[in-house]
Amino acid sequence: MDPARAEGLLAALELMRADAARGASLDFELLRGWQQHVLDTPQPPPFRSLPAFAKGGRERYGIGPDTRDRLDACLAESATGGGRPLPLTARAARACLDVCYFHPFDDGNARSAFLALVFVLAREGVALDGVALLRRITFQADDPQDAVTLANYIDVHLAETRRGAASLGS
Known part of the structure; x- marks a missing residue:
């Protein structure tokens, strides 16, 4: 990532943490x-x-009069009491994939999706030590197996974070 993009993402992360x-x-x-x-x-x-396109035009994201409202409804389900009771990692994965699926911006949607994922965790007091698997793998927003895989990757990072914290406390 170039320095300007990294700086922008870091600034957004600080704002996201405060939110x-x-x-x-x-x-x-x-x-x-x-x-x-x-x-x-x-x-x-x-x-x-x-309409938006991604991955060299292989993915198309439509637009309709209710697209933004549908995105907000989906994102609302990331809260603890929102919609179906899902585990934290599933809600974080869902928020990330919702942003990918709705593709709300002309640019930077992958970074926005990552911020949504980290926000859902942070809102419940969870911070990850690393995010390598989450930032380097591409997921298909409409593939149910990819949603499970992403939730599993979040679980892996969360387990690594907990192990690191436990070893510091020993």
Whole structure:
């Protein structure tokens, strides 16, 4: 990652941590505040207004009058009491894949999805020591097996973090 992109993501991470600490609700408005830092833009970016394409045009993301509302409804399910009771790692994976699936921005959606994942964990007081598996693997938002794989990767990182914390306490 080039230094400017890294700096933008770090700035967004700081804002995301503050939002998690105050127990903010995950929705498009929160994402776009982080995305302003990710993209280093003077204003928070709007929700895209046209179909989007990714992975060299192999993936297409449609747009309709209710797309943003559907995204917000999905992101609301990342909260502890939101919708179906899912484990934390499943809710974090779901939030990440929802951002990927809805592709709300013209640019930087993978970084936004990563921030959503980390936010869901941080809002419940969970911080990971490392995120290598989460940042280097591509997941298909509409593939049910990829959702399970992502949740498993989050579990792996969480277990590594707990083992590291336990060894420090010994």
